[in-house]
Amino acid sequence: MSDSMQTLEQHxxxxxxxxxxxxIEMDMIPKGLNExxxxxxxxKKNEPEWLLNWRLEAFEIWKxxxxxxxxxxxxxxxxxxxxxxxxxPKKQKKLNSLDEADPELIKTFERLxxxxxxxxxxxxxxxxxxxxSVSVTTTFKKKLGELGIIFCSFSEAVQEHPELVREYxxxxxxxxxxxxxxxxxxxxxxxxxxxxxxxxxxxxxxxTYFRINAANTGQFERTLIVAEDDSYVSYLEGCTAxxxxxxxxxxxxxxxxxxxxxxxxxxxVQNWYPGDKDGKGGVYNFVTKRGLCAGYQSRISWTxxxxxSAITWKYPSCVLKGDHxxxxxxxxxxTNNHQQADTGTKMIHLGKxxxxxxxxxxxxxxxxxxTYRGLVKIGKKATNAHNFSECDSxxxxxxxxxxxxxxxxxxxxTAKVEHEATTSKIGxxxxxxxxxxxLSDEDAINLIVNGYCKEVFNELPMEFAVEAQKxxxxxxxxxxx
Amino acid sequence: xxxxxxEIPSHFSxxxxxxxxxxxxxxxxxxxxxxxxGSELLMKxxxxxxxxxxxxxxxxxxxxxEKYEIPESxxxxxxxxxxxxxxxxxxxxxxxxxxxxxIYQAEFSSLNLEGVQLxxxxxxxxxxxxxxxxxxxxxxxxxxxxxxxxxxxxxxCRDPLLLFVERGVKIDTPIQLIHYYETENSSLIAxxxxxxxxxxxxxxxxxxxxxxxxxxxxxxxxxxNVFQRMLVGKNARIKHHKIQELNKEDFLIHNLIAxxxxxSHFYAITADLGSRITRxxxxxxLKDSNTWTEMFGLFASNGxxxxxxxxxxxxxxxxxxxxxxxxxVLGGRSxxxxxxxxxxxxxxxxxxxxxxxxxxxxxxxxxxxxxPQLEIYADDVKCSHGATIGYMDSEVMFYLKSxxxxxxxxxxxxxxxxxxxxxxxxxxxxxxxxxxxxxIVKLRTIYES
Numbered sequence: 009m010s011d012s013m014q015t016l017e018q019h020x021x022x023x024x025x026x027x028x029x030x031x032i033e034m035d036m037i038p039k040g041l042n043e044x045x046x047x048x049x050x051x052k053k054n055e056p057e058w059l060l061n062w063r064l065e066a067f068e069i070w071k072x073x074x075x076x077x078x079x080x081x082x083x084x085x086x087x088x089x090x091x092x093x094x095x096x097p098k099k100q101k102k103l104n105s106l107d108e109a110d111p112e113l114i115k116t117f118e119r120l121x122x123x124x125x126x127x128x129x130x131x132x133x134x135x136x137x138x139x140x141s142v143s144v145t146t147t148f149k150k151k152l153g154e155l156g157i158i159f160c161s162f163s164e165a166v167q168e169h170p171e172l173v174r175e176y177x178x179x180x181x182x183x184x185x186x187x188x189x190x191x192x193x194x195x196x197x198x199x200x201x202x203x204x205x206x207x208x209x210x211x212x213x214x215x216t217y218f219r220i221n222a223a224n225t226g227q228f229e230r231t232l233i234v235a236e237d238d239s240y241v242s243y244l245e246g247c248t249a250x251x252x253x254x255x256x257x258x259x260x261x262x263x264x265x266x267x268x269x270x271x272x273x274x275x276x277v278q279n280w281y282p283g284d285k286d287g288k289g290g291v292y293n294f295v296t297k298r299g300l301c302a303g304y305q306s307r308i309s310w311t312x313x314x315x316x317s318a319i320t321w322k323y324p325s326c327v328l329k330g331d332h333x334x335x336x337x338x339x340x341x342x343t344n345n346h347q348q349a350d351t352g353t354k355m356i357h358l359g360k361x362x363x364x365x366x367x368x369x370x371x372x373x374x375x376x377x378x379t380y381r382g383l384v385k386i387g388k389k390a391t392n393a394h395n396f397s398e399c400d401s402x403x404x405x406x407x408x409x410x411x412x413x414x415x416x417x418x419x420x421x422t423a424k425v426e427h428e429a430t431t432s433k434i435g436x437x438x439x440x441x442x443x444x445x446x447l448s449d450e451d452a453i454n455l456i457v458n459g460y461c462k463e464v465f466n467e468l469p470m471e472f473a474v475e476a477q478k479x480x481x482x483x484x485x486x487x488x489x
Numbered sequence: 490x491x492x493x494x495x496e497i498p499s500h501f502s503x504x505x506x507x508x509x510x511x512x513x514x515x516x517x518x519x520x521x522x523x524x525x526x527g528s529e530l531l532m533k534x535x536x537x538x539x540x541x542x543x544x545x546x547x548x549x550x551x552x553x554x555e556k557y558e559i560p561e562s563x564x565x566x567x568x569x570x571x572x573x574x575x576x577x578x579x580x581x582x583x584x585x586x587x588x589x590x591x592i593y594q595a596e597f598s599s600l601n602l603e604g605v606q607l608x609x610x611x612x613x614x615x616x617x618x619x620x621x622x623x624x625x626x627x628x629x630x631x632x633x634x635x636x637x638x639x640x641x642x643x644x645x646c647r648d649p650l651l652l653f654v655e656r657g658v659k660i661d662t663p664i665q666l667i668h669y670y671e672t673e674n675s676s677l678i679a680x681x682x683x684x685x686x687x688x689x690x691x692x693x694x695x696x697x698x699x700x701x702x703x704x705x706x707x708x709x710x711x712x713x714n715v716f717q718r719m720l721v722g723k724n725a726r727i728k729h730h731k732i733q734e735l736n737k738e739d740f741l742i743h744n745l746i747a748x749x750x751x752x753s754h755f756y757a758i759t760a761d762l763g764s765r766i767t768r769x770x771x772x773x774x775l776k777d778s779n780t781w782t783e784m785f786g787l788f789a790s791n792g793x794x795x796x797x798x799x800x801x802x803x804x805x806x807x808x809x810x811x812x813x814x815x816x817x818v819l820g821g822r823s824x825x826x827x828x829x830x831x832x833x834x835x836x837x838x839x840x841x842x843x844x845x846x847x848x849x850x851x852x853x854x855x856x857x858x859x860x861p862q863l864e865i866y867a868d869d870v871k872c873s874h875g876a877t878i879g880y881m882d883s884e885v886m887f888y889l890k891s892x893x894x895x896x897x898x899x900x901x902x903x904x905x906x907x908x909x910x911x912x913x914x915x916x917x918x919x920x921x922x923x924x925x926x927x928x929i930v931k932l933r934t935i936y937e938s
Binding site: 408 | 542546835838848850851852853855856857858859860861862863864865866867868869870871872873874875876877878879880
């Protein structure tokens with residue numbers, strides 16, 4: 009096994025592929041957070057008064073709150089006054105086609121491997137690319153528009169569909185929900201807005217790429233997806249951030265509102281900069297994601313592949329309010345070196361005959377800590393609710409940790425709740441079997457890890473699944489003890 | 490005081506002073522130093538609030554708000570005597586240690602086993618190494634624990650009881666620990682403390698029962714705050730069985746810390762049937778390799794009962810195996826809590842740990858909160874846990890009904906079979922039958938209520 013240990017050493021040394029900064033001129037405001045900054049952000053985005061007040065109230069709420077300390081994370085103190093809360097590329101004229109976009113920016117996307125142009129068009133993906141707080145270009149808008157689908161940046165939505173934004177913003181994640189949600193509500197810069205009208209099946213996967221570009225800017229994006237009765241949408245989110253030494257704060261909020269028989273599928277591949285081998289730098293990823301199954305038979309499915317970020321604090325949740333509604337959570341969380349992840353889900357059953365499924369696969373290597381923390385709550389009126397949870401952890405190396413903290417709260421006797429979890433390492437017998445069939449240690453491990461994650465990969469849309477598989481290989485190459 | 494604790498109410502902090510005054514000059518004895526230390530540490534720490542993660546589902550305000558008296562020793566009613574005698578019959582009364590309101594009663598106790606020594610701490614010679622040993626162990630525990638109830642127990646304990654099992658001594662018949670509580674006009678706090686040292690290759694079995702008298706003023710409550718420390722020596726074995734049938738107004742906080750040496754085996758089962766609030770804090774520390782630990786629990790509750798099982802298993806050394814299984818049936822408005830934590834430290838390679846919690850809810854108003862936790866720092870381990878909560882399987886019900894059983898009979902059978910998986914782990918036949926008998930009676934009352 010010493011051979012594979014060496015391979016592990018070699019590969020865990022592999023550097024972050026996406027670490028570089030692009031020299032696009034930025035429009036920034038001074039460091040720090042106060043009422044003026046909130047007002048400035050709102051003014052820059054030309055926001056209506058109600059939204060400014062909404063932000064200011066959130067700021068007041070945030071000031072009253074304290075940073076949460078219950079997660080199994082070791083966080084360097086964050087100086088909220090040392091962060092720039094708004095940064096936008098300066099050339100801000102309206103773009104009609106991709107050719108008009110800043111060539112530097114296009115290069116950025118190319119280096120990221122995002123086939124924003126022809127390939128993407130052929131792949132049939134509409135991309136709303138967000139670089140540091142302002143949505144630069146939106147493709148496919150026209151085609152979506154014909155169906156009545158609204159897919160645009162959040163700031164655009166505020167200008168063009170204020171009544172929708174006003175109705176749904178904060179309806180799933182209220183401003184006082186938690187510390188980071190309150191912070192986001194006060195200073196959110198941009199994000200995506202998506203509205204699927206009644207009976208419409210979105211014909212393509214909607215996708216957003218987020219990147220934190222300018223040094224020292226926290227990214228506070230906000231995504232709002234509203235799915236009307238009988239609609240369907242699949243939404244992809246991918247993230248990369250350049251390599252920087254200081255920890256960058258990312259506090260996002262994602263809200264999904266699903267009505268009767270609507271189905272929203274939200275997939276994330278997150279590979280933000282995890283810090284270097286010694287745990288220096290990296291992104292702090294403190295995200296609040298929640299979906300509300302508000303109607304009869306509505307369904308929300310979260311799929312996430314988390315390989316990046318120095319610290320991940322993220323619990324995509326489903327509130328199953330409508331009768332017969334369904335929540336799903338499929339997750340792969342990979343941590344290496346000094347990464348820390350405290351992630352999981354909350355399934356809150358309120359309606360009758362609600363169902364939820366949780367499949368979580370954790371992989372920890374190096375000196376990292378990977379925690380699954382999840383809540384399954386069956387309310388008093390949630391008759392015949394059903395939950396199935398499976399949380400598996402794979403340990404690679406003897407300096408890492410894998411933890412499972414499930415919370416199960418049941419108040420209805422007709423509930424059926426099952427939870428199981430296992431922790432183990434890659435078996436020597438499995439490895440031996442593969443290697444004696446002629447596979448290298450490396451390939452054998454990839455094969456086994458891929459098999460282990462298959463259940464979650466299967467939930468990802470095609471292009472994402474390929475990317476995710478590659479990411480997994482990069483993050484873990486050869487990691488076995 | 491951290492934000493997870495609340496200040497000790499004054500009617501609690503006064504108790505220590507009242508005990509000190511009633512000690513009649515014994516307050517210069519070495520144990521009193523520990524009482525004092527326990528009390529001081531407790532004042533500093535405070536009682537846990539529900540913001541405390543380990544007490545999230547168990548609010549103890551009801552326990553804290555009651556005003557208690559410290560029990561006087563020596564008094565016992567005729568009714569109590571009869572009750573104790575009838576419990577003794579379980580093991581023909583050969584070896585039984587009797588506690589009334591938490592205070593050891595030598596005259597009702599008998600222990601005549603070769604190689605087993607029973608001593609009250611106050612009887613140990615002042616400079617003996619044994620006394621130093623024991624005091625050191627208690628001191629270490631109260632200093633390092635984060636459990637305030639162990640400190641409370643130490644500060645209010647009149648005289649700890651020590652049980653030494655000599656090297657190689659194997660005792661088959663269970664030693665009974667009979668806890669009986671009675672009071673007339675005031676609420677009582679009982680603070681029994683028991684330290685068991687099982688030396689190399691010894692084996693003992695314990696049967697602990699908790700029972701309280703019901704003839705008293707309705708408003709009076711008994712709060713029993715037990716602390717037990719068990720040291721399982723090399724290749725030694727302790728089997729601990731507990732049956733709790735307190736009155737429906739009483740409180741029990743049962744704190745047990747066991748530590749295991751190389752090749753040792755520790756088995757614990759708790760059957761909680763009575764009380765208003767029960768909280769079991771069971772902690773096992775594995776000090777050396779190749780140990781075997783089993784923790785079992787069953788509970789059946791109705792009315793306003795609240796049964797909380799907290800377990801902590803510290804796998805610190807390699808090649809250890811543990812198995813944990815808690816099952817419960819909840820009726821009425823009762824609540825159940827399971828919070829089990831398995832910690833596998835970096836050195837504990839080849840650990841094999843299994844943890845499971847299954848609950849049947851048989852009433853609309855019952856509630857179960859379960860938190861099986863794994864914290865793992867070693868890679869070559871096999872750890873798993875599972876939890877299920879649900880109603881009786883309708884297919885099983887149908888099968889039994891199709892065989893001619895009516896709904897009630899079928900339901901009873903399903904519930905008994907459900908809990909039987911736990912109590913069938915008891916090796917001793919008479920104890921197993923006793924638990925079965927009590928469980929069946931209790932399940933019947935749940936059904937009827």
